[in-house]
Amino acid sequence: MAKASNTGNTRRPVDLARAHGLSAQAVRNYEAAGILPGAERTQSGYRAYTPVHAAALDAFLALVPGHGHQAATAIMQAVNRGDVGDALRLVGEGHVQLLDDRRTLLAVEVATSGLRPVVQGRGDTFVGPLSRRLGVRPATLRKWERAGVVRPGRDPRTGYRVYSAADVRDASLAHQLRRGGYLLEQIAPVIAQVRSAGGVAPLEAMLGDWRARLEGRSRAMLAGAAALHAYLRQLEG
Incomplete structure (x- = not known):
């Protein structure tokens, strides 16, 4: 697993945690799970997080709303082990599932529109x-x-x-x-x-909510992609 250098602007676990509304233990758990790259240690043995770790945490938290915790974890793990191709494949699979869900919703809307009460x-x-x-x-x-x-x-x-x-x-x-x-x-x-x-008429409210949730997921995926791209740029830079 890749380690991010502790040169430059280093941060304690609590600093990274507070900036993202998390606990320091959650940050350490994310590192242990491979969601964050491994941190170097100070001479006294404390973790030294960098802007790269902050970008990784930004990316993960942005990916979760659109892809879910499990898929977001797998995406970040792939990036942090150096397999960007696999990470992008997982992102693509999320978009395929979203498209599938949109098609299902459309089919249900079309099917119910022709039914009489x-x-x-x-x-x-x-x-x-x-x-x-x-x-x-x-x-x-x-x-x-x-x-x-x-x-x-x-x-x-x-x-x-x-x-x-x-x-x-x-x-x-x-x-x-x-x-x-x-x-x-x-x-x-x-x-x-x-x-x-x-009946069909009350189903319209459910379909409207379903449509809104799909649109929300779509926008969340865009935000996740932007944050992931920023993280990849950090790693490349």
Whole structure:
């Protein structure tokens, strides 16, 4: 692991900690974890941190909001062992995940925008008519049921599956998401959210919050990239 020279403007652990709103122990823990480069010691055995360490700590704290603690740690560890390429790969993977999340949100927004609110009343249907309405096979609807995507009731006399208006809504949403390439294990949590929200309309608030959080993550990733770039410049200089 690389060590930063203690020449120039050196700082005690407590100085570095106070400047970043941390405890001195947290700074020592970050060094031990490889998030900071190793510090040289003074003649009396105390750690001597430098502006390079401050830049490393800036970079780590800026990376955490966008990439999460685990990924930010891995990025800094890669830089500090001299593997900048691996660090940049990890940064790229974070952006790929963000793009994936944006695509999922868009698919859900598109899928829910075409759904009508559930009208209270009977509106029950059976597997045959529903499968024809969606253009899928009855076996597909049964598969969706096993995955928890739809939860039809049963006719007490015949035992046939009976799909309520809410079940039809869920099946229609699942059908649109499947056409968008999403797997049943990805769709089931979305359908569960629609049910717990009480329908599509209340889901709009959740989607707005989801969109805001993705935008926040995107901006945090920009800030993290800038701080990481500054740290790399410090190491190169």
